[in-house]
Amino acid sequence: MLQHHAIVKHTAVPGRRYGTPRDQSITLKANETIYSEGEHAFAIYQVETGAVRIYRLMANGQRYILSFCGKGEWFGLETGNVRTDFAEAVCEASIRPFRTNQNAVVPVDLLHIALTNLAKAQHKQLVITEQSALKRVAAFVCEMADRHPDDPEFDMMMSRSDVADYLGLTVETVARCFTKLREKGVLCLNGKLQRVVRLLDRDALIALTI
Amino acid sequence: MLQHHAIVKHTAVPGRRYGTPRDQSITLKANETIYSEGEHAFAIYQVETGAVRIYRLMANGQRYILSFCGKGEWFGLETGNVRTDFAEAVCEASIRPFRTNQNAVVPVDLLHIALTNLAKAQHKQLVITEQSALKRVAAFVCEMADRHPDDPEFDMMMSRSDVADYLGLTVETVARCFTKLREKGVLCLNGKLQRVVRLLDRDALIALTI
DNA sequence: CGGGTGCTTGACTAGCATCAAATGTAGTGG
């Protein structure tokens, strides 16, 4: 049984009108809600800067993060017209909405987005089921590193509990895995919250995920 | 992408014509391969009878089953035109192919299929990350039972190792969970291979998955 | 200064993987 940590849902900024006639981009503060479960779905979004977490709350109050969306990635495409999950900004972020109501012509390839998200979800299944916690964390760091191909150092932005809820682990186990990766000389952690990763041995990291 | 897609607004058209005279249904023996990783993807399939397993082989030789497809479900829709996984018949089955090459007009709603499969994949993520092995097996039995809403007794058709590779467990753990479900009076197992389930206490089963 | 939050580490324990073996079933060939 996972540790039961209380998840506080952050409130949306009231009075914010999404999907203005021009569909201008929206800037978000850290932990600001974009949409919530049960709401009417009238738009999909593309991340311009920052990162977004998509999650569900289980019956027992546990949070499970389905995916993180970084720059250029799409989220908010649903099977029906009701939200089945929550979307929040992980950090300061800006996103661009595209309305998907009856009359609006959506100038994007919805099938391509759906298939990309499906591929992401399937890859995540593989990551989660390869049982060792260290493997999962290594795979997570790989995933993050792939979003910054050029930078030797990058900010993950997610908290340890974000990572834990994403990988199906506990905060403590995630922390232990990060120190193990540090001890192995795979990476170092910088920043006051230890969320800035500098990869020292990319090959060793990849080797750990296999 | 199987097919370059312009902007298609997704509207449900009842009574649309599925398939062409050329795409006859195919009958398969148990464990017969439908397609393999690396092959060219030129069709998607709908299950008519029986069940199909979609899986990947990991670098270390482990098999991971992404999904089981039962009657009416679709599989084989890929992001590119190369297969990324394997498809096999779980038992005697019949499937119906639909070609998806450039020129063929695909008379099915690909977006709807992609979104349905995405929802399935997300649901499976939730099942897998709720760690208790018993919960996972209970959720699996629920999933199977939902495909037979009327029948008090149904054949799962999958072997214990199929279930194990689907849930990220070992064969032994799956067997132990099934005996635990039997001991709790939730179900009984019949058939020579103990794959026929008769639900005795559906509510108790659902309670176990929470 | 004190309280709050986030990260880390330690000690202990529950639960699953692993290894091993027994049973039951199917298929083959004598």
Next chain:
DNA sequence: CCACTACATTTGATGCTAGTCAAGCACCCG
């Protein structure tokens, strides 16, 4: 019919991994 092999399922014994509970540290802000 039996002998033999191959496979699927089940059960037991044991060890390791990750969850749980607890405490400590660093940082921030009122």
